[in-house]
Amino acid sequence: MARADLLRTLGDPTRLRIWALCAREELAVGELQVIVGLGQSTVSGHLAQLRAAGVVVARRDGAHTRYAAARPDGQAPLLDLLAADPLPPGDALALQRVLGERDSPSPEGLGNDYLPGRSWEAFAHTLLALFPPLRIADLGVGTGHLTTLLAERARHVIAIDQDAAALARLPDTIEKRVGALEDPPLREREVDLVLLSQALHCVDDPLPTLRRCRDALVGGGQIAVLDLAPHPHAWVRHRLGHRHLGFADLGGLLRSAGFHDVRTDVVHVDRRAPAFTTVLAIGTR
Ligand SMILES: C[S@@+](CC[C@H](N)C(=O)[O-])C[C@H]1O[C@@H](n2cnc3c(N)ncnc32)[C@H](O)[C@@H]1O
Known part of the structure; x- marks a missing residue:
């Protein structure tokens, strides 16, 4: 992809945010939704454009598809420069929270008998x-x-x-x-x-x-x-x-x-x- 097309794809602030998050961690659509606070179709639409530009790849992981940033030939120096930019503080915090929740069981998996704090x-x-x-x-x-x-x-x-x-x-x-x-x-x-x-x-x-x-x-x-x-x-x-x-x-x-x-x-x-x-x-x- 020509550099101008690549810059156009990443020129959208939301798309750039999503790409920057995928450059930090491999994330599922649902996780990206939580972090950027947008609906599923909006996030999926941005991901589709990022994939078409070759700057994001998808990987199947059980029930989830996870998305990670990629570095197409010839574009690596520019993408590395963009990836070095710190995440907005709100996104960094939300990303941390989402990753933390990955390790804890979902409330549905805890069973009817579960009562927080009881032991x-x-x-x-x-x-x-x-x-x-x-x-x-x-x-x-x-x-x-x-x-x-x-x-x-x-x-x-x-x-x-x-x-x-x-x-x-x-x-x-x-x-x-x-x-x-x-x-x-x-x-x-x-x-x-x-x-x-x-x-x-x-x-x-x-x-x-x-x-x-x-x-x-x-x-x-x-x-x-x-x-x-x-x-x-x-x-x-x-x-x-x-x-x-x-x-x-x-x-x-x-x-x-x-x-x-x-x-x-x-x-x-x-x-x-x-x-x-x-x-x-x-x-x-
Ligand atoms: C199963 S443990 C006790 C468990 C502990 N009271 C509890 O409820 O968690 C049995 C203990 O008894 C001790 N013991 C076994 N036979 C013994 C004997 N004849 N005289 C003194 N201590 C003995 C062992 O060394 C061991 O520490």
Whole structure:
């Protein structure tokens, strides 16, 4: 195309804007519409003229066609000069926003259940904030997520685990005691709450552990055991070191260990395979 024709094509301010945007990013018609604030037929018409002049090329990308600036033979120096011009600030901002939205799912894809800002983490922080500040012993810390969460609000947290490295990862505000769940290093009437979250299934005989936990509680103190309902997944023995494939009667175990006011609830049923069921058992000394 002769240089005069090329300049005529780019001489239209809107067309030049669209071309300059395509020189920055490969964009779909819808994205260009949002940035320049014009209707689809107007944007498509400009793109058709830019393509006819050879300064824009189209590429199919799934459901979209994307447009990018091209540099036809002999015109590169002139086009490079034009492309070096900064975008108008409004276009630069709108381009950034459009690119940012590419990575986020569309509201339609979020499902009917979606509520902006709602999360289990936010629920957990809210419920904890309503807790009285307790002295808590957390037995078997794992990643330490729960231990750390509890420490936000507790008067004192004692973390107990056989794995010294797991304990070392916890914040300084948490007291760490290396020890066995079979004989947890806790003194008589030392805490208000003992927590065993997905840890009791790691010991062969849960009763001595539960009795030691009861002794460590003040009168009226509580134990909370989160563990699995009976399940058939024997792989948890060698992969995760479980000694029990869930517990059929966590409440009965707590009563046998001397707890009263025992209650048990199914608190989570995972719908995805391997679909474990989580049971919460609470008892009072
Ligand atoms: C599954 S993790 C606990 C998860 C954690 N409580 C939570 O809810 O996220 C089990 C923890 O118990 C510890 N553990 C397993 N058997 C133990 C034993 N016999 N004595 C002491 N700690 C043990 C492991 O080192 C591991 O940190």
